[in-house]
Amino acid sequence: MKYLIINGSPRRKNTYKIIKQAESDLDGEFEEVHLIEKQIPMCLGCMNCIVVGEDKCPHHDKVQPIIEKMRECDGIIISSPVYALNVSALLKNFFDHTAYLYHRPQFFTKKALVVVSTAGAGHKKVAKYIDETLRHWGINKVYKISLACGGKESLETSKIDKEAIRFKKDVESRKLYSPKFGDVFYFNLWKSLAVSDEPIEADAEFWKGTGLVNCDYGPEVKLNILKKLFAKIIFKFFKSVM
Ligand SMILES: Cc1cc2nc3c(=O)[nH]c(=O)nc-3n(C[C@H](O)[C@H](O)[C@H](O)COP(=O)(O)O)c2cc1C
Structure with missing residues (x-):
């Protein structure tokens, strides 16, 4: 290690x-x-x-x-x-x-x-x-x-x-833990900002370039159904208000 x-x-x-x-x-x-x-x-x-x-x-x-x-x-x-x-x-x-x-x-x-x-x-x-x-x-x-x-x-x-x-x-x-709801919240808040009509240039490049824009959270980490749903709701909500 x-x-x-x-x-x-x-x-x-x-x-x-x-x-x-x-x-x-x-x-x-x-x-x-x-x-x-x-x-x-x-x-x-x-x-x-x-x-x-x-x-x-x-x-x-x-x-x-x-x-x-x-x-x-x-x-x-x-x-x-x-x-x-x-x-x-x-x-x-x-x-x-x-x-x-x-x-x-x-x-x-x-x-x-x-x-x-x-x-x-x-x-x-x-x-x-x-x-x-x-x-x-x-x-x-x-x-x-x-x-x-x-x-x-x-x-x-x-x-x-x-x-x-x-x-x-x-x-x-090398076990990976499910993130807290707060972590899922911020991930999806930043993701929604990156795909808004007027995104921060470097954020948009990062989220699209890494493919994270297609993920509910870091792709290596598993989310249960409740957290997946939470991720999608947060993303949709902020996308609609940005
Ligand atoms: C500038 C300065 C500010 C400090 N502020 C605090 C503090 O707010 N509360 C506290 O209990 N100790 C405070 N200390 C003591 C240090 O946190 C403590 O001695 C620490 O273990 C030092 O770590 P070090 O040996 O790696 O420098 C302060 C020390 C310095 C030098």
């Missing part, structure tokens, strides 16, 4: 220690991307990634190699310390550069492990936010390790191991 680690902490301390403990429970190859070393400039808000295409982002040479690595791996480990009750600016800046993935979800066969460390507060909320972002990208299943490290000498290894082993077994099984 190939694992990609995207580390949103600028240093290799609490968050990194949790990553390393989790890594010890996994078998395979590991590649580390430390966002601090990538020096991705702040998102300029030009909207190019969303409107014209991600290759037109002024920082695409720094961002797209990471996206390529995400495509090539079996499991993604993505981490952040809690900063002012949110993710680190490093990880938020990466998320801003990947905002187009909300419009163009695509990682339907990938699983992720979210790692968050904090001194005392905000870890659950931040892990939930990262989970939400990854689901918008299309990621199939997200595991979470969020720990308060303040005042503790040693890591809560049993908590880390338990979740890391669940993640490992799942990645190795």
Whole structure:
């Protein structure tokens, strides 16, 4: 198995220690991307990634190699310390550069492990936010390790191991889970926008080019009859009002 680690902490301390403990429970190859070393400039808000295409982002040479690595791996480990009750600016800046993935979800066969460390507060909320972002990208299943490290000498290894082993077994099984209704909702909302009379150029190209325009959800993932029906209703509704 190939694992990609995207580390949103600028240093290799609490968050990194949790990553390393989790890594010890996994078998395979590991590649580390430390966002601090990538020096991705702040998102300029030009909207190019969303409107014209991600290759037109002024920082695409720094961002797209990471996206390529995400495509090539079996499991993604993505981490952040809690900063002012949110993710680190490093990880938020990466998320801003990947905002187009909300419009163009695509990682339907990938699983992720979210790692968050904090001194005392905000870890659950931040892990939930990262989970939400990854689901918008299309990621199939997200595991979470969020720990308060303040005042503790040693890591809560049993908590880390338990979740890391669940993640490992799942990645190795290659099982794909049925998406949540919310995921089916957003997929069909974006799909309907892409086929509207005045679509966003890059969205239209993506949805038609990948053939996703003909799917109720990522084609690799099975939907039960209820979710299929829900997908069609959402698509028809937004298509009629766009
Ligand atoms: C700029 C900054 C903001 C922080 N904000 C919070 C916070 O809101 N709540 C909290 O409990 N800890 C906060 N912390 C503490 C870190 O979340 C905590 O020490 C974390 O484990 C650091 O991870 P690292 O060792 O990977 O850098 C903050 C630390 C820094 C440097």
